[in-house]
Amino acid sequence: MNQHTxxxxxxxxxxxxYCRAGFEKELAGELDDLAAExxxxxYVRADxxxxxxxxxxxxxxxxxxxxxxxxxxxxxxxxxxxxxxxxIDDLPERDRATPIIAAVKASGQRxxxxxxxxxxxxxxxxxxxxxxxxxEPLTQALEKSGCLRTSRTGLPVLHVMFTSxxxxxxxxxxxxxxxxxxxxxxxxxxxxxAPSRSTMKLAEAFMTLLDDSERDSILRAxxxxxxxxxxxxxxxxxxxxxxxxxxxxxxxxxxDTVMATEMVEHLRADGFTWRPPRPVxxxxxxxxxxxxRIASLMAEWVAxxxxxxxxxxxxxxxxxxxxxxxxxxxxIRKRLASVGPFDLRIKHLYHDRxxxxxxxxxxx
Ligand code: SAM
Numbered sequence: 051m052n053q054h055t056x057x058x059x060x061x062x063x064x065x066x067x068y069c070r071a072g073f074e075k076e077l078a079g080e081l082d083d084l085a086a087e088x089x090x091x092x093y094v095r096a097d098x099x100x101x102x103x104x105x106x107x108x109x110x111x112x113x114x115x116x117x118x119x120x121x122x123x124x125x126x127x128x129x130x131x132x133x134x135x136x137x138i139d140d141l142p143e144r145d146r147a148t149p150i151i152a153a154v155k156a157s158g159q160r161x162x163x164x165x166x167x168x169x170x171x172x173x174x175x176x177x178x179x180x181x182x183x184x185x186e187p188l189t190q191a192l193e194k195s196g197c198l199r200t201s202r203t204g205l206p207v208l209h210v211m212f213t214s215x216x217x218x219x220x221x222x223x224x225x226x227x228x229x230x231x232x233x234x235x236x237x238x239x240x241x242x243x244a245p246s247r248s249t250m251k252l253a254e255a256f257m258t259l260l261d262d263s264e265r266d267s268i269l270r271a272x273x274x275x276x277x278x279x280x281x282x283x284x285x286x287x288x289x290x291x292x293x294x295x296x297x298x299x300x301x302x303x304x305x306d307t308v309m310a311t312e313m314v315e316h317l318r319a320d321g322f323t324w325r326p327p328r329p330v331x332x333x334x335x336x337x338x339x340x341x342x343r344i345a346s347l348m349a350e351w352v353a354x355x356x357x358x359x360x361x362x363x364x365x366x367x368x369x370x371x372x373x374x375x376x377x378x379x380x381x382i383r384k385r386l387a388s389v390g391p392f393d394l395r396i397k398h399l400y401h402d403r404x405x406x407x408x409x410x411x412x413x414x
Contacts, residue, residue: 060159061110062135064092065119066211066219067128068234071101071171073398076372077127081105088119101169102213104134113222120227122234126375126406127398129234130167132209132221135159141216146184147191150210153220154197161198161208164189165223167233168212177212235400241291245305249284251401252334255361256288259395259409268359268411269294274330276357278321278347279337283308290314294332299324322347326356333357338365345378349385352392352410359411364396366404375406382410 065085069077074096082094085105096103113133118124122131136153154161166181166188168174188210192198199205206222213219231237236257238250256265271293277286281302289296290313298304298316308314317324321337333351335344341364351357366374375396386392391413398406 060113060133060135060157060206060222062107062113062116062133062222063110063137064090064104064106064134065116066102066104066132066134066221067122067125068102068130068167068169068211069127070129070398070400070402071099071169073127073371074098074100074103076398077125078103078105079372080125080127084119084124088115088117090116090119099171100213101171101174102211104219110135113224120224122228123395123397126396127372129170129398129400130209130229132211132223132228134211134219134221136220138218138220139216141218143215146218147188150188150218150220151191151195151197154192154208155195157220159222160196160202160205161192161222162200162202162205163198164192164208164210165232166210166212170233170235174213177215180215181212241287243307244284244287245282245308246284248336248401249287251336251363251399251407252285252288252361254399254401255397255407255409258397258399259361259407269332273332274328275332275334276326276330278324278333278335280304280316283314285334285336286314289332289334297326297330329355330357331359333360335360335362341365341367341374341378342381345381346385348408348410349382352412353385353389359409361407361409363402363405363407366406368404371404378408386412 065081067077078094078096090107092107094105116133120133122128125131135157138149166185168177206224209221209223211219238253273294275289275294275296277296277298280286280298281300281304283304286296286298287308290311296314298314299319299321301318304316344364348360348362393413394410396406396408
């Protein structure tokens with residue numbers, strides 16, 4: 051799934067991750083673990099509500115030494131994850147381009163393009179207009195100075211992350227390693243006839259947790275699905291919209307727009323004890339329950355072949371969120387240890403609040 055093409059020769063100063071404001075501590079914990087696993091020596095920095103966290107190495111380190119630590123899929127809480135190579139403070143308001151170009155030149159790296167980012171905070175969003183206006187002149191200036199090779203595929207994309215009006219972090223987005231959506235957020239529109247906003251969560255999960263070829267090959271019209279905790283029907287709507295037939299389990303009512311599709315069987319039953327008479331392709335679950343209970347139930351369905359693929363939401367406690375995620379991972383690992391290798395992907399989606407969304411399947 052991943053194509054790891056390190057930018058040859060680039061020396062980096064660490065990792066920068068973007069997250070939802072309020073989740074910096076969790077992201078910092080993950081950056082620390084990823085760096086330690088890659089053998090990188092340094093420290094993490096994360097300010098509360100800054101919407102990003104940084105790992106900084108003590109020494110400039112060849113990008114190749116970061117290994118798969120730069121793969122954004124490996125982090126739950128990072129919407130975007132990038133190796134950074136320079137931080138510029140005191141950018142002059144009247145000429146931000148010159149110091150940025152100097153730092154890019156000094157890196158010795160060429161890039162295929164440039165993207166300007168800001169953290170996802172109300173304060174930083176006020177700079178998004180400036181970022182839009184500045185993209186074109188900065189691109190032209192970088193091209194003129196020989197730092198861009200827009201026709202060369204395989205080169206990293208230059209990310210310029212403005213954490214304040216005068217501070218920019220320069221990072222290298224490697225093909226296949228980072229999110230390709232602006233700020234790591236897929237742009238989705240709320241469908242006008244969907245019954246709830248949480249329909250966006252499953253839509254985003256399909257975009258984020260599956261790659262393009264998986265979306266075609268494992269999510270297909272004509273498949274059968276179960277939706278545990280389905281009411282009012284936002285997730286069921288997403289499945290039906292893709293041509294799947296759905297058994298929706300919930301004591302609550304489903305909206306008429308969903309039932310009118312005639313693709314849905316609604317059963318008023320307990321999602322923890324109900325089991326399908328025959329195996330299904332997909333099971334999705336958005337029941338509000340203890341994350342460990344949900345994780346155990348998901349592992350059970352997959353282990354016993356009741357579903358082939360599952361996407362589920364884990365509601366997190368306000369504190370010790372990372373520990374809760376790790377506990378769920380461990381429960382799933384234990385249950386599936388004797389069954390076979392599995393693929394578990396967990397992400398804190400843009401549409402997730404105090405929760406994360408996961409995909410689980412056995413590897414074939
Ligand atoms: N995914 C739904 C949507 O997009 O519209 C929203 C689901 S809502 C967050 C959680 C649902 O889980 C509620 O409708 C609740 O009735 C249901 N639920 C909670 N515990 C359940 C259980 N043990 N069995 C079945 N449904 C349950």
